[in-house]
Structure formats: structure tokens, C-alpha cells
Amino acid sequence: MIPMHYYLILSAALFFVGVYGFIARKNLLAVLISVELVLNAVEINFCVFNRYLYPQQMEGMFFSLFGIAIAAAETAVAIAIIMNIYRNLQNIDVRHIDSLKH
Amino acid sequence: MEFTLLIPALPLLCFLFLGLAGHKLCPRAAGLVGTLSMALSTALAWATACIYFFATPHAGGYEQIVPMATDWLCFSQRLVISVGVLLDPISVMMLVVITTVSLMVHIYSLGYMEGERGFQRYYAFLSLFSFSMLGLVVAPNIFQMYIFWELVGVSSYLLIGFYYTKPSAVAASKKAFIVTRFADLGFLVGILVLSYYTGTFDLGALTADKGSLVIASTAGASFMGLSVASWAMALIFMGGAGKSAMFPLHIWLPDAMEGPTPVSALIHAATMVVAGVYLVARLFPVYVFAAPDVLQMIGYIGAFTALFAAVIAVTQTDIKRVLAFSTISQIAYMMTALGVSGYGAQEGPGYMASMFHLFTHAFFKALLFLGAGAVIHAVHSNEMAEMGSLRKYMPVTNIVFLIACLAIAGIPPFSGFFSKDEILAAAFEHDKLLFGVLWVVAGLTAFYMFRLYYNIFWGRERQYHHKPHEASWMMLAPLVVLAVLTCVTGFIPFADFVSSDGAPLHTHIEWPIALSGIAVALVGIFAATLLYRRGGDLPDRIAARLGGFYRATSRKFYMDELWMFVTKKIIFRLISTPIAWFDKHVIDGTMDAIGLSAHRSSSAIKGLQSGKVQFYAWIFVVGALVIAIWQLFF
Numbered sequence: 001m002i003p004m005h006y007y008l009i010l011s012a013a014l015f016f017v018g019v020y021g022f023i024a025r026k027n028l029l030a031v032l033i034s035v036e037l038v039l040n041a042v043e044i045n046f047c048v049f050n051r052y053l054y055p056q057q058m059e060g061m062f063f064s065l066f067g068i069a070i071a072a073a074e075t076a077v078a079i080a081i082i083m084n085i086y087r088n089l090q091n092i093d094v095r096h097i098d099s100l101k102h
Numbered sequence: 103m104e105f106t107l108l109i110p111a112l113p114l115l116c117f118l119f120l121g122l123a124g125h126k127l128c129p130r131a132a133g134l135v136g137t138l139s140m141a142l143s144t145a146l147a148w149a150t151a152c153i154y155f156f157a158t159p160h161a162g163g164y165e166q167i168v169p170m171a172t173d174w175l176c177f178s179q180r181l182v183i184s185v186g187v188l189l190d191p192i193s194v195m196m197l198v199v200i201t202t203v204s205l206m207v208h209i210y211s212l213g214y215m216e217g218e219r220g221f222q223r224y225y226a227f228l229s230l231f232s233f234s235m236l237g238l239v240v241a242p243n244i245f246q247m248y249i250f251w252e253l254v255g256v257s258s259y260l261l262i263g264f265y266y267t268k269p270s271a272v273a274a275s276k277k278a279f280i281v282t283r284f285a286d287l288g289f290l291v292g293i294l295v296l297s298y299y300t301g302t303f304d305l306g307a308l309t310a311d312k313g314s315l316v317i318a319s320t321a322g323a324s325f326m327g328l329s330v331a332s333w334a335m336a337l338i339f340m341g342g343a344g345k346s347a348m349f350p351l352h353i354w355l356p357d358a359m360e361g362p363t364p365v366s367a368l369i370h371a372a373t374m375v376v377a378g379v380y381l382v383a384r385l386f387p388v389y390v391f392a393a394p395d396v397l398q399m400i401g402y403i404g405a406f407t408a409l410f411a412a413v414i415a416v417t418q419t420d421i422k423r424v425l426a427f428s429t430i431s432q433i434a435y436m437m438t439a440l441g442v443s444g445y446g447a448q449e450g451p452g453y454m455a456s457m458f459h460l461f462t463h464a465f466f467k468a469l470l471f472l473g474a475g476a477v478i479h480a481v482h483s484n485e486m487a488e489m490g491s492l493r494k495y496m497p498v499t500n501i502v503f504l505i506a507c508l509a510i511a512g513i514p515p516f517s518g519f520f521s522k523d524e525i526l527a528a529a530f531e532h533d534k535l536l537f538g539v540l541w542v543v544a545g546l547t548a549f550y551m552f553r554l555y556y557n558i559f560w561g562r563e564r565q566y567h568h569k570p571h572e573a574s575w576m577m578l579a580p581l582v583v584l585a586v587l588t589c590v591t592g593f594i595p596f597a598d599f600v601s602s603d604g605a606p607l608h609t610h611i612e613w614p615i616a617l618s619g620i621a622v623a624l625v626g627i628f629a630a631t632l633l634y635r636r637g638g639d640l641p642d643r644i645a646a647r648l649g650g651f652y653r654a655t656s657r658k659f660y661m662d663e664l665w666m667f668v669t670k671k672i673i674f675r676l677i678s679t680p681i682a683w684f685d686k687h688v689i690d691g692t693m694d695a696i697g698l699s700a701h702r703s704s705s706a707i708k709g710l711q712s713g714k715v716q717f718y719a720w721i722f723v724v725g726a727l728v729i730a731i732w733q734l735f736f
Contacts, residue, residue, distance in 0.1 A: 019723055022716070022719055023716050023719050023720050023723065024716075031716075094714070094715050094716055095714065095716075097713075097715065098712070098713025098714060098715075099713075100713065
């Protein structure tokens with residue numbers, strides 16, 4: 001059986017890749033993809049802890065399924081927002097989306 | 103007698119109508135509306151007088167009757183403020199005086215104010231004043247009196263400042279308002295002290311049964327060595343002294359002459375300025391029995407003011423100011439008469455004399471002011487130096503003015519003689535010193551009135567820009583009516599109607615005193631004739647000889663400067679300026695500091711709100727990491 005910390009390292013790496021993408025990428029779609037990476041890192045953690053700590057139970061797995069469903073819904077909403085932003089600003093660069101500041 | 107409510111109500115309706123819709127009417131129509139409503143009030147007032155004095159059965163004296171009263175504010179079982187109408191001999195007498203003089207002024211103003219801007223406004227204010235003054239005299243309780251007292255103050259303010267584009271008129275109206283308002287503060291405190299102890303505002307209850315309620319309720323209470331009753335009555339007198347221009351609160355009245363002349367005749371000669379006398383007379387039993395020391399003081403203040411104002415009047419060159427000081431002097435005469443009076447049939451002739459003089463003075467002083475108004479209208483100046491020999495151009499005004507001068511000088515058979523004789527007799531009975539002062543004042547009065555008369559109607563012919571003309575009939579008719587009243591009112595058996603306890607008083611002319619009064623008046627007239635009839639330079643040489651005294655007198659004994667010193671140098675500098683500094687720097691400073699700190703801190707951190715989403719995320723991640731590390735290691 002593969003030791004647990006292998007999974008955790010993978011999940012941590014995935015998480016920080018997502019965080020880096022969220023902060024560093026300028027394209028809104030790329031930012032959205034980075035958010036999905038962060039979510040997936042969390043879901044891996046759910047599955048791993050469920051499998052290693054409570055092998056008789058399935059809650060962690062179900063939670064991951066919930067997370068995937070919610071991520072899908074969130075992506076739908078986010079893409080709709082991004083499309084509207086593009087219609088209004090002809091641009092999806094995060095650096096230019098600051099008109100609510102004023 | 104319920105219709106007496108209409109006497110003040112008609113001018114009120116007229117004020118509301120003219121105030122709201124006056125500018126839509128043509129000026130003459132507005133004037134006629136005001137005059138007609140005043141005429142109705144006058145007719146009602148005369149009818150009230152006839153019914154009250156002749157048609158109501160009265161055995162041994164006139165009672166106070168209250169035909170109309172409703173509770174307005176109920177504070178407690180006992181402390182109720184009602185509004186209504188109270189009729190007794192002096193209030194009925196005042197109703198007649200006010201409505202008659204007011205009607206004359208309304209008619210006169212149709213001519214005098216013709217073509218002025220704000221003619222409708224003028225009539226609206228006249229109606230407001232008439233309403234307030236009538237409400238004041240019929241007040242059955244002291245609080246209603248106070249309310250109307252302030253209303254006459256405000257309408258006086260509005261009318262003095264009628265020519266509001268003239269800075270001097272604005273200053274004069276403010277001065278009048280502030281000085282009388284300052285005095286009214288005393289009045290209000292007096293009312294509150296009195297009602298705190300007696301638990302009532304009702305004038306009938308306060309004065310009933312020789313003021314026994316006041317005496318009983320304030321018995322034993324004293325403050326700083328003076329009894330509470332004396333304090334209350336002295337404070338109430340302060341209000342009266344302010345309105346009636348007693349020394350040292352007289353400074354507003356000469357300046358009030360900035361208003362239109364008919365207004366001076368109505369407000370600052372015949373009606374409002376006697377409100378103080380009326381107030382003391384209204385509370386007379388309380389003064390006599392509960393605060394005799396205050397009454398004594400009123401007598402001395404009155405006598406001093408009478409002399410003081412008469413001396414100043416001799417040197418003034420503005421004809422309206424001469425009349426203003428003469429008004430102060432004559433009102434002080436009335437005050438002195440009250441001060442020397444006692445209560446009841448034997449001791450009370452002073453009270454009757456005071457009211458009698460108030461009655462006759464209202465007519466002849468209104469006549470003097472309206473006559474002066476006709477002169478001012480003709481020569482377009484208030485200064486004596488620009489008048490002279492006007493008798494050729496204005497024969498009718500000349501005659502009526504002469505009648506009024508003779509009346510105020512106390513020459514029989516004109517009305518002033520009778521009332522002045524009663525005052526002198528009452529003073530002689532009570533206090534020889536006061537009698538002496540009043541006697542001298544009588545001579546001075548005759549002198550300065552005839553100085554005025556000769557300077558206007560005799561003396562040198564002046565260079566007039568255009569020929570002076572006699573006034574129009576609308577101005578002459580009130581003059582003639584008032585002149586007739588001046589001739590006949592002295593023969594009214596006043597003592598039968600008005601006395602301190604309501605019972606008829608039996609008086610007769612005290613011939614030795616009357617003759618001495620006539621003699622001193624004749625001396626005054628003779629001196630004035632000698633000095634001013636031909637208009638030589640003798641008066642100027644006498645003035646030069648008197649030097650400093652003359653200058654001090656013509657500057658009104660520097661009372662204005664003294665008041666300015668007290669207010670500006672002492673009150674403003676020592677009290678107001680530190681308070682203003684505290685307000686500006688400590689109170690405002692605290693508030694400013696709170697606002698400023700919010701402003702500063704927000705401008706310091708507003709850079710964080712950049713609108714850059716990724717910057718927020720960066721801060722969020724760093725924050726989360728910091729918290730995580732802190733949780734792990736500490």
C-alpha cells in the first residue's frame with residue numbers, strides 16, 4: 001500500500017500550484033482553472049483521509065462527490081460571469097476588471 | 103358681552119388676510135380692508151365701553167367680568183393657563199384708546215404711506231400690532247398677557263424695521279427688540295416666581311381681596327434680604343420698565359423713531375409704550391399690599407426718568423426725537439403717579455390720575471406725532487434746522503399742533519391739564535420731593551414743546567426745495583378728530599369710572615396745585631417764546647455758555663455709549679469671548695478631531711482597496727499562511 005504522505009504531498013503540490021495560478025495568471029479562465037485545481041487538491045485529501053483513517057466508512061468519498069458537483073455548478077456560474085464581463089469589457093484580463101473600485 | 107372677543111379677533115383676521123393675500127390686492131384696497139376692520143373693532147370697543155359703564159348694573163363699583171375664557175393648557179389641577187377676555191374699567195378704557203388711535207393711524211397712513219413700497223405689508227403689520235395690543239389689555243391671566251406682550255414686541259420690531267433697506271432702521275429695530283426682550287426676561291422670571299408660590303396665573307385671583315393670595319403664599323419666604331413677593335414684583339416691573347422705556351432701559355425708544363411716523367404715533371407714543379404702566383396698574387393691589395417697597399422704587403424711578411428725559415428733550419434737534427423723549431417723560435409721569443398711589447378711595451387718587459393721564463396722553467401725543475408726520479411729509483426732513491415759518495403753508499396742522507402742545511404743557515382747558523393736575527396733587531399728598539421733581543418737569547415739558555412748536559411753525563423762513571404744502575384730507579381728518587378729542591377728554595369725569603378698587607372716586611381740582619402747575623408751564627412757554635419765536639441766535643449762545651453740560655445732554659447723557667461699553671467691553675469681552683473661545687476650540691475641536699481621525703485613517707488604508715482581485719487573493723493567502731504558521735509553532 002502506498003504510504004499516505006505520498007498522496008498528501010501530491011495534494012499539497014496540487015493546492016499550491018492552484019494558488020500560484022490563481023495569483024499569477026492574468027486570464028480569468030486560467031484563474032478559474034486554478035480554482036478547480038485547489039478544489040481537487042482538497043477532494044484528494046478527503047478521499048485519502050477517509051481511506052486510511054476510517055476504511056469502513058464512506059463519508060469522505062461522498063464529500064468528494066459533493067465537492068465535484070458543486071465545483072461544476074460554480075464553474076457554470078463563473079463562466080457565465082466571465083462571458084458577461086467579456087461582452088461588457090471586450091477583455092478578460094483580471095488586471096482590467098476593477099471598475100467596481102470607483 | 104361675548105362680542106368683545108371680536109375686538110382683537112378682527113385685526114387678527116385682517117392680518118392673516120393681508121399677510122397671505124395682500125400682495126395680490128392693489129395697495130389702496132389693502133389699506134381700506136385694514137381700515138375697515140379697524141373701524142369695526144373701534145365701533146365694538148365703544149359699544150363695549152357704553153355697555154360696561156352705563157348699561158351694566160353696578161352698585162358702588164365696577165366689577166371685573168370675564169365674558170369669555172377657555173382653558174388652553176392644563177398643567178395641574180390648579181395651574182391652568184386660560185385665554186379669554188377680561189373687562190374691567192382700565193381694560194375697557196384701553197380698548198377704547200387703542201382702537202381709536204389705531205383707527206386714526208390707519209386712516210392717516212392711507213395718505214402718509216401712499217406710494218410706499220410694501221404698503222400692504224405695512225397694513226398687515228399694523229393689524230398684527232392692533233391684535234396683539236388688544237389681546238394684551240384684555241388678558242384675564244398674566245400668561246396670556248406675557249404672550250401678547252411678546253407679540254407687541256415683535257410687531258414693534260417689524261414696524262420699526264419697515265424701511266429695511268435703511269441700515270439705521272434695521273439697527274434701531276434690533277435694538278428695540280433686544281432691549282425689550284432683555285427686560286422681558288425679568289418679566290418672565292417674575293411671572294414664574296409668582297406663579298410658583300401662588301399656583302395660579304389668573305389676574306383676578308392674584309389681585310382679589312387686596313392681594314391676600316400673594317401675601318399668604320409668599321409669607322416668610324425671602325431671598326437675599328428681600329421678600330419673594332418683592333422680588334417677583336420687581337422682576338415683573340423690569341418687563342414693564344423695558345416696554346415703557348424707564349431709565350436705564352429707555353435707550354431703544356428714541357431710536358425707534360426710525361420707523362414710519364404713524365407707527366411712532368401708534369406704538370411708540372399712545373399704546374405699546376404704556377403697556378408697562380398698564381401692567382403695574384393691572385397688578386396694582388399686589389404692588390400696594392405685597393410689595394410696597396417696589397412701588398416706592400417705581401415712584402422714584404419714574405420721577406428720575408421724567409426729569410432725565412425732559413432735560414434731554416430740550417436739546418434734541420430731530421423733531422421726532424424730541425417727541426420720543428417727551429413720551430418717555432410723560433410715561434414716567436404715569437409711573438410716578440402709580441408709585442405715589444395707595445389703594446382705595448382715600449389714598450388712591452394717584453392710580454386714577456395715572457390712568458387718566460394715560461388716556462389723555464394717548465390722544466394728544468398721537469396728535470403730536472401725526473402732526474409731526476404731516477410736517478415731515480411736507481419738508482422731507484426730521485431736522486428742526488430745515489423747518490421754520492411753516493404756519494403760512496400748513497395752517498390746519500399749525501392749529502392742531504398748537505392744541506396738542508398746550509395740552510401736553512398742561513394749560514386748561516385742554517385734556518393734559520386735568521390729568522397732570524391730578525398727578526401733581528397725588529404726588530403732593532404723598533411725597534413732596536417727587537412733587538417737586540414733577541413740578542420742574544412740567545415746566546420743562548412746556549418749554550421743550552414750545553421750542554419744538556416755534557422752531558417748526560415760527561422762527562426763520564428757510565429755503566425750501568419745493569414749497570411745503572398742507573397735508574391731504576386723509577391726513578388732516580385724523581388730526582382734527584384727535585384735536586377735538588384732546589379738547590374734550592379732559593372733561594370726562596374719569597374718577598367716576600376708574601379707581602384702584604372700582605368704587606367711584608370723588609375728586610376736585612386742587613386749585614393751589616393746579617395754579618402752580620399752570621404758572622410753571624406758562625414760564626416754560628414764555629421762555630420758549632422769548633428764545634425761539636423770532637429765531638435769533640440767543641439759544642446757540644446759551645448753549646455755548648453751558649458747554650459740557652449742553653454737549654452731554656444733546657448726546658443723551660452718554661447712555662447709549664454706556665450701554666455699549668457695558669455690553670461690548672464688559673459682557674462681550676469678559677464673558678462672551680471666553681465662552682466663544684471654549685466653544686470654538688474645545689467643543690468644536692473635539693468634534694473636528696473625531697472627524698479628522700476618521701478621515702486620516704481612511705485615507706491611510708484606502709490604498710488597500712485597489713480593485714485588483716489577485717492582490718486581494720495574495721493578501722488572503724499570505725494571511726492564511728501566517729495564521730497557519732502561528733497555529734503550528736506558537
